[in-house]
Amino acid sequence: MTEVLRLEGLTKSYGATPVLKGVDLTVRRGETVCVIGASGSGKSTLLRCVNFLGYPTAGRIYLEGKLVGREVTDRAGVATMRYRESELCAVRAHVGMVFQQFNLFPHMTVEENVMIAPIKIRGLSRQEARKRAALHLDRVGIPEKAGAFPGQLSGGQQQRVAIARALAMEPAIMLFDEATSALDPELVGEVLLAMRKLAQEGTTMLIVTHELGFAYNVAQRVIYLHEGTIHEEGTPEQVLVNPTKPRTQDFLRGVTTFRMPEPRLGPVDQASTSKGA
Amino acid sequence: MPYEWNFAIVLKYLPNLLEGGAHTIALSAASIALATPIGIVMGIIRQQRIPYLAPIAVVYIDFFRTSVALVLICWCYYALPVLIRVNLDTFTAVMIAIGLQASAYMAELVRAGMQSISPGQWEAARALGMPGHTRLRYIILPQAARRMIPLFFLLMVEVVKTTTLAGVVTYPEIVYDAFRVATEIYRPIETFTIVGLICFVFLFTLGRIALYLERRFAVVER
Numbered sequence: 098m099t100e101v102l103r104l105e106g107l108t109k110s111y112g113a114t115p116v117l118k119g120v121d122l123t124v125r126r127g128e129t130v131c132v133i134g135a136s137g138s139g140k141s142t143l144l145r146c147v148n149f150l151g152y153p154t155a156g157r158i159y160l161e162g163k164l165v166g167r168e169v170t171d172r173a174g175v176a177t178m179r180y181r182e183s184e185l186c187a188v189r190a191h192v193g194m195v196f197q198q199f200n201l202f203p204h205m206t207v208e209e210n211v212m213i214a215p216i217k218i219r220g221l222s223r224q225e226a227r228k229r230a231a232l233h234l235d236r237v238g239i240p241e242k243a244g245a246f247p248g249q250l251s252g253g254q255q256q257r258v259a260i261a262r263a264l265a266m267e268p269a270i271m272l273f274d275e276a277t278s279a280l281d282p283e284l285v286g287e288v289l290l291a292m293r294k295l296a297q298e299g300t301t302m303l304i305v306t307h308e309l310g311f312a313y314n315v316a317q318r319v320i321y322l323h324e325g326t327i328h329e330e331g332t333p334e335q336v337l338v339n340p341t342k343p344r345t346q347d348f349l350r351g352v353t354t355f356r357m358p359e360p361r362l363g364p365v366d367q368a369s370t371s372k373g374a
Numbered sequence: 375m376p377y378e379w380n381f382a383i384v385l386k387y388l389p390n391l392l393e394g395g396a397h398t399i400a401l402s403a404a405s406i407a408l409a410t411p412i413g414i415v416m417g418i419i420r421q422q423r424i425p426y427l428a429p430i431a432v433v434y435i436d437f438f439r440t441s442v443a444l445v446l447i448c449w450c451y452y453a454l455p456v457l458i459r460v461n462l463d464t465f466t467a468v469m470i471a472i473g474l475q476a477s478a479y480m481a482e483l484v485r486a487g488m489q490s491i492s493p494g495q496w497e498a499a500r501a502l503g504m505p506g507h508t509r510l511r512y513i514i515l516p517q518a519a520r521r522m523i524p525l526f527f528l529l530m531v532e533v534v535k536t537t538t539l540a541g542v543v544t545y546p547e548i549v550y551d552a553f554r555v556a557t558e559i560y561r562p563i564e565t566f567t568i569v570g571l572i573c574f575v576f577l578f579t580l581g582r583i584a585l586y587l588e589r590r591f592a593v594v595e596r
Contacts, residue, residue, distance in 0.1 A: 150497055183505070190503025200498035203593045204517050213512060214502040248593065259498075266502060 099126050100162065101270045101301045102147065107156035109142050116142045118325040119156065124270060124303055129296040131312035131333075132305045134322035135348060140305040143322065144272045147303065148192040149185045153178070160188055161269050190218050193263030193271040197279045199255040201247035207234065207258050208243040211265045219266070226265075233261040236298075237291045253284030257291050264295075271295070273304040309352060313337050321345045377563070384564045387555045391565075394551030395572055401468060401547060402534045408473030409533070413480020418510065421485040431481065438478035443536050446471040451543040464545035468537065476533050483525050487518035520591045527584030531577050548572065 102124040109117040116139045124130050134140050145151040147158065149165075157178065158165045165188050166180040202210050211230035215221040221229065234240050237257035247255055256276055263271060273292065277285040289308060293315050296302060306312055312319050312333060319336040321329040321344075329336055329345045340346050418424075419431040438446075450471040455462050462470070491514050499509040541550030552569040556562040 148501055150500060186503045186505050188503075189501055192501075194498075194501035196494060196498065196501075198494050200492075200494040202495065202498070202513055202517075204520065214504065217508050217512065218503050246593070262502070 100124065101126050101128075101160070102303065103157075103159040103162075104147070105157040105159070107143070107146060107158065108154045109139070109146055109151060110154045116325055117146065117153075120322075120325070120327055122320070122327065124301060126301055127299040128318065129300075129302045129304065129316050130318045130320060131316035132303065132320045132322055133307070133309065133312060133336075133348075134328075138322045139325040140322050141274050144194070144274050144303065144305055147270075147272060148189045148194055149180065150194075152180065160191060186218075190214070190266055191269045193266060193268035195256070195259050195263055195271065195273045195276045197275040199247075199252070199259045199279070201255055201259055201262070203247050205246075206243065207239075207245050207247065207250070210247065210258060211262045214262070215265050229265050230261070233264045234258070236264065236294070237261045238287070251284060252280045253287045256280065256284075256288045260288075260291060260295075264300075270301040270303060273302065273306065275305055275307065277306070277308060307352070309337055309349075321348065323348075379564060380561060381564050381568070383559050384555070384561055384568050387559065387565075388568070390551050390555055391548060391569060391572065394546055394548035395576070397545070397551075398534065398537050398547040399576075401465060401472070401537045401540060401545065402530070404465070404469045405473040405476055405533050405537065406530060408469060409476035409480050409529075412474070412477035414484050416477065416481035417484025417488070420481060421488045422506070422510075435478045435481050438475045439482070441475065443472065443475055444539050444542065446475055447539055447543060464540065464543050467543060468540040468545050472533060472536050472540075475536075476529060479529050479532070480526075483522055483529060484518065486525075487522040488514055490521055491517050517593065520593055523588045523591065524584055527580060527587075531580060534573075534577060534580075 100123050102122070104120055104122040107117055107120040107122075108115070120139075120143060122130075132140050132143065142151060146153045155177070157168075165184065166178040168176050169179050170176045201207075202213070205213065208227065208230050211233060212221075212223070212226040215226045215229055216223060231240060231243065234243055237260050239254055239257055239261075242250060242254060242258070247258065250258065260271075260276075276292070277288050280288065285308070289311050292302070292304070293311070296315050304312075304316070314333075316333050319331065319333050320327055321336055321340070321342075323344050329340055329342045335341075336345065337349065340349060416431045416435060419427045420435065422428075447468050451462065451464065451467040454467065454470070488510075495513055495517065496509065499513040504513070537547055538549040540547045541553065544550070548569060552565050556565040559565070
């Protein structure tokens, strides 16, 4: 499989605070990779660096085998990356991003939301763009809402429009930044189903999510991010069911404390519960 | 002895007052026409912190916002022609003075409007690969403009009111004409009552139009 995205030693600091401390990651074509981790572990920062909404402090990003930016070595021999805004625009146009808060353009209809970037950036005619919008709105299951305004849609519908908007640029990879975290619980399912459909259709996806069930069922690979580094990585089975690292185990225990039906507590758990009470 | 009101005589001079009103409107419209493009450009330059130009915009905006309109008008009428060696009629001189001052307010309006658009909108546009000018043109400014409608009309009302200072350099706007009529017929009370009413009706109508436009272009958000 050809690689779509490769990160080498990706580092990002806000001032003196390091958020990503050298992440190496490769995503191959057609692959679905889920990134999980506690808040503050750098998940969102990682995604934002991939399409340069935030600039990496150090490290290299390759998109479809091509290094983004240009490496400059100063007199002391320290290599840093330089990025040109025009190049980054081209990169972002090839990387689809779906935000937690949807961020649809409220002054445009659903169809216009999906059409605007293909027209203005890819140079499609309105007619071609409309056809493409219809195709992708159909893929996410809301072809009938083309003429509606975002404010008239439910959160789940808005997020699916946002997915269609990103897809319409026919990106090499789709990034999802906690795409279901801002949704009412009963609307999460429809968005996850749309995402799974994309995965099954062979869309390359890098997904930051708290939906472990989704990660387990859909991802080919799961990454547990902890304090800015990849702490554990593997198949969903390895990372989510049989994690080897204590940190990962702690995280998963916290996230899955209650389940239906509730698992019987072992003697150790009971001891720690009574101590806490 | 109680005052004897006599509106009839003032109404005979109504055409004079309405002509003054027409001058006021023409002057206001010209000032707004001058202020709007300058204001939009200055506002964008400042909000986008465009290198080298932004500090100039800041000085420009602060200068005109803090200067006294009456002084600006007098200066543009008396001093500006000397500096640029072109004779300015009263209309042009006042238009420049009020237009430039209004442009500074307009710039702040544009900046505030742009800043009120949520960061998520800027990011979404960026994430789609839109370069800066495309983002502004299709995503940010259309939304900002809608939010600016009420404030823009407020600015227009302010401009109309400010143009009544143009009388000091003998431009025959409505208040200047009112003074002339009042001294001619010795009826300042009735004259200014009528002028007040004319102004009220005009500005009130303007306000209603603003309200209509605001609702017409409102965007459903949540």
